[in-house]
Amino acid sequence: xxxxxxxxxxxxxxxxxxxxxxxxxxxxxxxxxxxxxxxxxxxxxxxxxxxxxxxxxxxxxxxxxxxxxxxxxxxxxxxxxxxxxxxxxxxxxxxxxxxxxxxxxxxxxxxxxxxxxxxxxxxxxxxxxxxxxxxxxxxxxxxxxxxxxxxxxxxxxxxxxxxxxxxxxxxxxxxxxxxxxxxxxxxxxxxxxxxxxxxxxxxxxxxxxxxxxxxxxxxxxxxxxxxxxxxxxxxxxxxxxxxxxxxxxxxxxxxxxxxxxxxxxxxxxxxxxxxxxxxxxxxxxxxxxxxxxxxxxxxxxxxxxxxxxxxxxxxxxxxxxxxxxxxxxxxxxxxxxxxxxxxxxxxxxxxxxxxxxxxxxxxxxxxxxxxxxxxxxxxxxxxxxxxxxxxxxxxxxxxxxxxxxxxxxxxxxxxxxxxxxxxxxxxxxxxxxxxxxxxxxxxxxxxxxxxxxxxxxxxxxxxxxxxxxxxxxxxxxxxxxxxxxxxxxxxxxxxxxxxxxxxxxxxxxxxxxxxxxxxxxxxxxxxxxxxxxxxxxxxxxxxxxxxxxxxxxxxxxxxxx
Amino acid sequence: xxxxxxxxxxxxxxxxxxxxxxxxxxxxxxxxxxxxxxxxxxxxxxxxxxxxxxxxxxxxxxxxxxxxxxxxxxxxxxxxxxxxxxxxxxxxxxxxxxxxxxxxxxxxxxxxxxxxxxxxxxxxxxxxxxxxxxxxxxxxxxxxxxxxxxxxxxxxxxxxxxxxxxxxxxxxxxxxxxxxxxxxxxxxxxxxxxxxxxxxxxxxxxxxxxxxxxxxxxxxxxxxxxxxxxxx
Numbered sequence: 001x002x003x004x005x006x007x008x009x010x011x012x013x014x015x016x017x018x019x020x021x022x023x024x025x026x027x028x029x030x031x032x033x034x035x036x037x038x039x040x041x042x043x044x045x046x047x048x049x050x051x052x053x054x055x056x057x058x059x060x061x062x063x064x065x066x067x068x069x070x071x072x073x074x075x076x077x078x079x080x081x082x083x084x085x086x087x088x089x090x091x092x093x094x095x096x097x098x099x100x101x102x103x104x105x106x107x108x109x110x111x112x113x114x115x116x117x118x119x120x121x122x123x124x125x126x127x128x129x130x131x132x133x134x135x136x137x138x139x140x141x142x143x144x145x146x147x148x149x150x151x152x153x154x155x156x157x158x159x160x161x162x163x164x165x166x167x168x169x170x171x172x173x174x175x176x177x178x179x180x181x182x183x184x185x186x187x188x189x190x191x192x193x194x195x196x197x198x199x200x201x202x203x204x205x206x207x208x209x210x211x212x213x214x215x216x217x218x219x220x221x222x223x224x225x226x227x228x229x230x231x232x233x234x235x236x237x238x239x240x241x242x243x244x245x246x247x248x249x250x251x252x253x254x255x256x257x258x259x260x261x262x263x264x265x266x267x268x269x270x271x272x273x274x275x276x277x278x279x280x281x282x283x284x285x286x287x288x289x290x291x292x293x294x295x296x297x298x299x300x301x302x303x304x305x306x307x308x309x310x311x312x313x314x315x316x317x318x319x320x321x322x323x324x325x326x327x328x329x330x331x332x333x334x335x336x337x338x339x340x341x342x343x344x345x346x347x348x349x350x351x352x353x354x355x356x357x358x359x360x361x362x363x364x365x366x367x368x369x370x371x372x373x374x375x376x377x378x379x380x381x382x383x384x385x386x387x388x389x390x391x392x393x394x395x396x397x398x399x400x401x402x403x404x405x406x407x408x409x410x411x412x413x414x415x416x417x418x419x420x421x422x423x424x425x426x427x428x429x430x431x432x433x434x435x436x437x438x439x440x441x442x443x444x445x446x447x448x449x450x451x452x453x454x455x456x457x458x459x460x461x462x463x464x465x466x467x468x469x470x471x472x473x474x475x476x477x478x479x480x481x482x483x484x485x486x487x488x489x490x491x492x493x494x495x496x497x498x499x500x501x502x503x504x505x506x507x508x509x510x511x512x513x514x515x516x517x518x519x520x521x522x523x524x525x526x527x528x529x530x531x532x533x534x535x536x537x538x539x540x541x542x543x544x545x546x547x548x549x550x551x552x553x554x555x556x557x558x559x560x561x
Numbered sequence: 562x563x564x565x566x567x568x569x570x571x572x573x574x575x576x577x578x579x580x581x582x583x584x585x586x587x588x589x590x591x592x593x594x595x596x597x598x599x600x601x602x603x604x605x606x607x608x609x610x611x612x613x614x615x616x617x618x619x620x621x622x623x624x625x626x627x628x629x630x631x632x633x634x635x636x637x638x639x640x641x642x643x644x645x646x647x648x649x650x651x652x653x654x655x656x657x658x659x660x661x662x663x664x665x666x667x668x669x670x671x672x673x674x675x676x677x678x679x680x681x682x683x684x685x686x687x688x689x690x691x692x693x694x695x696x697x698x699x700x701x702x703x704x705x706x707x708x709x710x711x712x713x714x715x716x717x718x719x720x721x722x723x724x725x726x727x728x729x730x731x732x733x734x735x736x737x738x739x740x741x742x743x744x745x746x747x748x749x750x751x752x753x754x755x756x757x758x759x760x761x762x763x764x765x766x767x768x769x770x771x772x773x774x775x776x777x778x779x780x781x782x783x784x785x786x787x788x789x790x791x792x793x
Binding site: 068069072075138139140144146147151152153237238242243244277278279280281282283284285286308309310313316317320321324325327328331332334335336338339341342343344345346347348356359360363364366367368370371373374375376377379380381382383384447448449450452453454455456457458462 | 562569571572575576578579580582583584586587590591593594597598600601602603607608609610611612613614615616618619622623626627629630631633634637638640641644645671704705706708710712715716717718719721722723724725726739741742743744745746747748749750751
């Protein structure tokens with residue numbers, strides 16, 4: 001008679017499908033965002049492999065490690081991987097995961113559209129790497145017609161490139177449409193645009209950038225496919241087409257993407273710095289306005305990439321004006337970030353460390369870009385490794401340093417665990433050393449000796465040997481540093497220190513949700529009455545505690561915030 | 562790079578100005594970052610004052626930045642205009658070119674540069690020009706986009722099919738100037754190089770005459786072979 005009743009213990013509902021199938025078929029913005037972030041980190045690894053292959057070939061003069069065709073294939077793949085498969089989806093992944101949480105939404109407005117966007121991106125990545133198995137593109141980072149036309153590259157490598165990048169871009173546009181619809185329609189009560197966190201503003205800006213410039217790129221890619229497969233003449237000279245047309249269209253997209261990556265990084269840093277300094281952003285309106293200006297002016301500066309092309313001098317000056325005008329909004333963002341640090345008590349944890357690295361790297365890249373915007377100076381500097389170095393300082397600064405700042409920052413939200421601090425520090429300083437050793441010599445090789453980009457070899461006796469050897473060593477150091485952080489993320493998913501819902505003392509609603517958030521994000525939402533809803537809650541709790549101490553008997557219950 | 566033409570002299574100066582502007586920006590921002598991090602680093606401490614900045618300060622910063630950008634813009638235009646002024650042929654130059662520039666049709670093709678001289682002589686890879694003479698290259702391309710790049714003599718310019726681009730220079734010293742292509746044009750792109758040999762006007766005249774008669778002789782030989790029923 002003493003035998004007890006068997007107890008039935010249920011820990012939630014048993015999963016109906018395996019976990020990967022659950023995530024793959026989930027339209028939830030957190031699952032889509034996680035897949036985007038994870039996939040882009042995977043492609044960061046591929047981009048590194050390709051970069052190292054090219055640097056190995058360029059380690060010594062007249063090297064024969066890679067033949068020219070293979071080099072051009074690796075180069076084309078590197079460009080597409082770094083831009084379309086790593087940088088944009090990483091930024092979009094964070095926007096897609098974080099922005100709905102920050103505005104207090106319980107989901108997205110058009111979840112299936114976003115899911116479709118994710119799968120277009122995955123399809124694009126598959127096509128690109130499937131293409132690599134048989135005939136990859138040989139046309140370079142930006143496949144300029146007529147080289148990318150059928151007459152000069154008759155195998156279907158460029159078609160694979162165009163299909164891959166087209167699918168990915170279409171996916172990004174769909175994700176951007178959903179993000180914008182969510183930001184417009186699903187903000188929590190009280191979450192006016194003037195109270196929207198900077199990162200959510202950046203999500204809106206980035207979405208607009210993708211909708212506008214992504215559509216332009218889709219048009220250009222369609223034209224290229226028509227030219228190659230259906231006897232089109234869009235980019236054929238003499239038949240009513242123009243090779244320069246592709247340059248205009250593609251540079252509009254690439255310039256927009258450049259700005260998207262920087263807007264993403266600067267906005268993430270504008271979330272991290274105030275929390276780390278325990279002060280509000282010095283001037284929110286100026287930062288948000290500057291990010292909008294960066295997106296608009298930066299895209300309008302597309303012809304900065306065409307200063308040696310046969311275009312009118314007036315257009316060159318227009319491009320220079322737009323590029324140099326960027327000094328103002330970028331300068332204002334830097335000013336406000338530094339001003340936020342001043343007077344604060346900076347907790348120099350990994351996110352802030354990577355933020356400072358990102359800011360330093362971005363300012364070196366953008367500072368160097370000033371010379372590339374000055375018309376006559378650009379005639380000398382364009383298409384030299386000086387440009388390679390400037391672009392890499394700005395974009396590795398934005399996408400890798402900035403992306404890692406965001407990763408360390410939101411990792412507790414994504415997984416419920418914190419990334420290891422020691423490994424983060426090792427990774428950071430290795431990356432800093434790698435950046436300087438890899439790209440400063442390229443500045444010198446391009447600026448002083450005029451070494452040209454994209455060439456599969458350089459010649460001995462032209463003063464380039466030392467620069468290139470050092471750059472190759474630096475690329476390996478940089479890759480080692482980056483891989484440490486990727487390894488840190490993988491290890492910390494299971495083994496990191498368990499984090500609460502708000503490990504950093506953040507001000508926005510993403511830190512109000514659990515870590516990781518429930519599928520519906522929030523059970524309840526606080527009323528939003530300022531741009532810093534969580535700060536308001538902490539203050540209200542502080543006041544209540546103070547009152548409780550001074551007059552414990554007369555304490556009355558007060559609603560939080 | 563060492564400038565050897567009036568245009569590249571201007572470009573060289575502008576490059577130094579650009580370098581100075583970059584250095585100012587980079588040093589200012591890195592210095593401010595470093596100062597802020599070192600000075601205000603602290604794990605604990607009292608809650609800092611919740612300071613924010615007013616609009617007026619932002620306008621002042623924006624005005625300073627605008628002035629900086631505007632100065633660079635104006636200086637760039639001044640030097641660009643100077644750099645693209647067509648240089649006038651000097652006293653040591655080719656006499657025939659004293660009024661009009663010496664026009665040389667320059668054609669990029671995978672993976673060679675072809676130079677067509679006014680007297681119908683042509684050469685591949687190597688361009689021979691007289692010293693102290695205004696030279697105008699008319700850039701064209703027969704296939705893909707190429708970029709003509711001899712850094713000591715002139716800025717880069719693209720040769721785009723269906724369009725003409727122009728490069729002006731006036732070499733101030735006899736000698737060989739190496740150049741290359743600067744836009745990916747296919748598998749032999751890295752080997753698509755060029756050389757400008759600057760010689761005295763007399764040597765130039767002799768060279769183009771020699772080329773012309775050599776080419777004529779070669780063509781005559783081919784015609785002769787065909788007439789004899791042989792395969793050339």
